[in-house]
Amino acid sequence: MKKIATLLLLLICIAFSCERDDLCDEDTPTTPKMVVEFRDLILSNNTKNVTKLRVEDADDATRVLTDYNSVTEDQMLLPLITNIEELETGITKYRVYKDYENEDGTITGNDDVIYIEYSTREIYVSRACGYKTIFENVEIIIEDDGDNWMEFAVPENDNQSVINEDKIHFTIRH
Amino acid sequence: MQIGAQEEELKAIDSVKYTQKYGLRLGVDFSKLLRTTIEEDYSGFEINGDFRITKKLYIAGEIGNEEKTTATDFLNATASGSYLKLGVDYNMFTNWLGMNNMIYSGFRTGFSTFSQTRNSYTVYNENQFWQPQYTNIESKEFNGLSATWLELIIGIKAEVLKNLFIGFNAQLKGTITNKNPENFENLFIPGFNKTYDSGNFGVGYGYTISYFIPIFKKVN
Numbered sequence: 435m436k437k438i439a440t441l442l443l444l445l446i447c448i449a450f451s452c453e454r455d456d457l458c459d460e461d462t463p464t465t466p467k468m469v470v471e472f473r474d475l476i477l478s479n480n481t482k483n484v485t486k487l488r489v490e491d492a493d494d495a496t497r498v499l500t501d502y503n504s505v506t507e508d509q510m511l512l513p514l515i516t517n518i519e520e521l522e523t524g525i526t527k528y529r530v531y532k533d534y535e536n537e538d539g540t541i542t543g544n545d546d547v548i549y550i551e552y553s554t555r556e557i558y559v560s561r562a563c564g565y566k567t568i569f570e571n572v573e574i575i576i577e578d579d580g581d582n583w584m585e586f587a588v589p590e591n592d593n594q595s596v597i598n599e600d601k602i603h604f605t606i607r608h
Numbered sequence: 609m610q611i612g613a614q615e616e617e618l619k620a621i622d623s624v625k626y627t628q629k630y631g632l633r634l635g636v637d638f639s640k641l642l643r644t645t646i647e648e649d650y651s652g653f654e655i656n657g658d659f660r661i662t663k664k665l666y667i668a669g670e671i672g673n674e675e676k677t678t679a680t681d682f683l684n685a686t687a688s689g690s691y692l693k694l695g696v697d698y699n700m701f702t703n704w705l706g707m708n709n710m711i712y713s714g715f716r717t718g719f720s721t722f723s724q725t726r727n728s729y730t731v732y733n734e735n736q737f738w739q740p741q742y743t744n745i746e747s748k749e750f751n752g753l754s755a756t757w758l759e760l761i762i763g764i765k766a767e768v769l770k771n772l773f774i775g776f777n778a779q780l781k782g783t784i785t786n787k788n789p790e791n792f793e794n795l796f797i798p799g800f801n802k803t804y805d806s807g808n809f810g811v812g813y814g815y816t817i818s819y820f821i822p823i824f825k826k827v828n
Contacts, residue, residue, distance in 0.1 A: 456680065458682075458732060460734070464732045464733065464734060465731060465732060465733040465734070465735070465741075467735060491737075497737075499737060500737075513733070513735040513737045513738055514738070515738040516731045516733060516738070516741045516742040517738070517739075517740055517741060517742045517743075518742060526738065554742065556729070556731060556742070556744070556791075557791065558791045558792050558793060559732065560793070560805045561680070561683070561793065561795055561803070561804070561805050562680070562805055563682070563732045564680065564681075564682030564683045564729055564730065564731070564732045565682070565683075565729050565730075565731050565732065566731060566732055566733075567731045567733070567741075567742060
């Protein structure tokens with residue numbers, strides 16, 4: 435009887451210890467952000483910091499991307515909109531400031547608007563995480579405003595995809 | 609121990625031979641019937657049976673059908689199909705004369721064929737700067753799925769009325785083969801139960817009610 439009780443207990447323990455399976459582990463790669471590196475215009479192998487970088491929703495200046503509110507960085511990680519119907523082209527728009535300053539509501543700095551265009555595909559991850567979106571044929575278009583601090587954007591590969599955050603997807607020269 | 613001694617003694621005094629009943633025991637898993645009526649996202653039915661081959665050993669098996677909808681925050685899918693389990697039970701319990709109760713352990717090999725319908729999913733995204741995330745509500749059916757597994761079972765069966773048994777058992781399982789749909793996964797396998805991200809094991813249980821049909825008697 436004791437043996438059976440032990441076995442039963444073991445079974446119950448196993449059954450309950452598995453409940454953590456229902457939470458998606460933070461370390462599991464799910465929907466990736468796009469990794470953009472800032473590089474020098476001439477020495478294109480050298481990263482170049484952007485001073486007082488601010489990244490915000492191009493259509494809503496109050497929505498600033500966390501961690502990118504007037505910081506000096508040589509990289510930015512941009513989340514892309516996943517809510518795209520099949521066969522449609524996804525467009526995510528950001529307003530990216532260099533030398534951003536906000537003094538009592540008077541905003542100074544140079545802002546450029548970038549359009550990121552792509553197609554989406556959903557890939558199964560696991561029971562807990564469900565599906566992730568990956569982005570394919572990604573392009574960056576820098577809107578010409580006559581006073582761009584960004585010169586041009588270069589993909590790392592032809593038909594650039596964004597599948598994980600392990601490597602750089604685009605470089606922006608400035 | 610004392611019971612065994614008593615048995616020996618009786619045998620020594622009388623020359624009467626004590627016979628054991630052999631036959632087929634058939635039943636249903638009433639936990640599955642209960643869950644079918646209570647749980648909205650489950651329906652299932654199982655017939656189980658065993659056939660005694662020696663004093664301690666029984667050939668045992670289950671055949672059944674299950675349908676289960678699994679819903680998480682990001683996924684909703686329904687698995688539906690049939691299964692067959694075959695194996696052996698070993699009775700560890702020493703009965704008094706004329707009693708046929710069981711405390712047993714055993715194993716099964718299980719086989720299931722089924723389909724799984726992905727009803728909907730919402731993309732998982734740690735970053736919620738852009739909302740909402742993409743949701744697909746177009747249901748998609750994946751047919752021709754199958755799995756095989758090995759199962760350890762422990763349980764009891766008690767004779768509550770003449771030839772009528774009720775029992776409980778617990779099962780620990782591990783998949784041997786598991787054919788997953790493309791770009792998806794089997795979240796539930798009929799007969800096997802829920803699958804887990806962290807391994808190929810599973811657990812299950814059953815409450816059985818069964819009837820014993822005596823076929824022949826044998827001395828031990």
